[in-house]
Amino acid sequence: MMVKDIIKIFEEKYPLKNAEDWDNVGLMIGNRKDTVKKIQLSIDATEKAIDYAIENNVDMVVTHHPMIFKGIKNIDYSTVLGRKIIKVIENKMSVYSMHTNLDASKFGLNDYVAHLLGALNTKIVDENIDEENTGIGRVYTLEKKMYLKDYADFIKSIFNIPHVRIIASDMDVLVGKVGVVNGSGMSYWRKIKSMGVDLLITGDIGYHEALDAKEAGLNLIDIGHFESEICFTNLLKKELEDLNLEVIIYNDGPVFINY
Numbered sequence: 001m002m003v004k005d006i007i008k009i010f011e012e013k014y015p016l017k018n019a020e021d022w023d024n025v026g027l028m029i030g031n032r033k034d035t036v037k038k039i040q041l042s043i044d045a046t047e048k049a050i051d052y053a054i055e056n057n058v059d060m061v062v063t064h065h066p067m068i069f070k071g072i073k074n075i076d077y078s079t080v081l082g083r084k085i086i087k088v089i090e091n092k093m094s095v096y097s098m099h100t101n102l103d104a105s106k107f108g109l110n111d112y113v114a115h116l117l118g119a120l121n122t123k124i125v126d127e128n129i130d131e132e133n134t135g136i137g138r139v140y141t142l143e144k145k146m147y148l149k150d151y152a153d154f155i156k157s158i159f160n161i162p163h164v165r166i167i168a169s170d171m172d173v174l175v176g177k178v179g180v181v182n183g184s185g186m187s188y189w190r191k192i193k194s195m196g197v198d199l200l201i202t203g204d205i206g207y208h209e210a211l212d213a214k215e216a217g218l219n220l221i222d223i224g225h226f227e228s229e230i231c232f233t234n235l236l237k238k239e240l241e242d243l244n245l246e247v248i249i250y251n252d253g254p255v256f257i258n259y
Helices: 003-013 047-055 080-090 100-104 109-116 148-159 186-194 207-215 225-229 232-240
Strands: 026-029 038-042 060-063 094-097 122-127 135-147 165-167 174-184 199-203 219-222 246-249
Touching: 003 026, 003 060, 003 094, 003 232, 026 080, 038 047, 038 232, 047 060, 047 080, 100 109, 100 135, 109 135, 109 174, 109 225, 109 232, 122 186, 135 148, 135 186, 148 165, 148 174, 148 199, 148 219, 165 207, 174 186, 174 225, 186 199, 186 207, 199 225, 207 219, 232 246
Parallel strands: 038 060, 038 246, 060 094, 174 199, 199 219
Antiparallel strands: 026 094, 122 135, 135 174, 165 219
């Protein structure tokens, strides 16, 4: 298969048009006509991830977070980004990123995370008016209400993480309607609260927004940005199972360590 064939498969299911306007998705670096026999899935294209791909003779690195996010004025080997770009080009690899288009699309990462958390039916928080059944965030109702602390334990077991941060006035409160935005989702908390949600699960929660949500009566669980999205590798690996490709996973993280 060629790079363009892999891209076609991904973009048929997770169209680039489903990405947020501020995002940068698609082929970051590479030649669409290059042959692909080995793919590496990494949430971030860190230098360690790029070096690992080189050491393992990877042809194409697929990331969740874009390797190139903002405009760059130079490619200088003395900078981390410049060094990564040069290494990728010198080793004839391709780097492809699926970010908010993967999050928003039907059967994408938002849906996958909600499913892991026990959702049977979901409602989209911020719907894409141009594409049916797509958008950021999911809201769902638990089959049976659970105490907040028990649901937090369930979340830790599902994502295999030792700690979460909880923002709530009462750990023994019952929760039945849940919102989830993987990655960084606090910009949606007011809309989610207006949908009658008891609990929002997301990452990157700051002090002042946490305080505002708490005073408004919305319980929060911060599971971490990296931790809420690391499962993207499992989602995409399933997509590639029948393509006669070797798929490896490497993640350089998490960034934050609870000690």
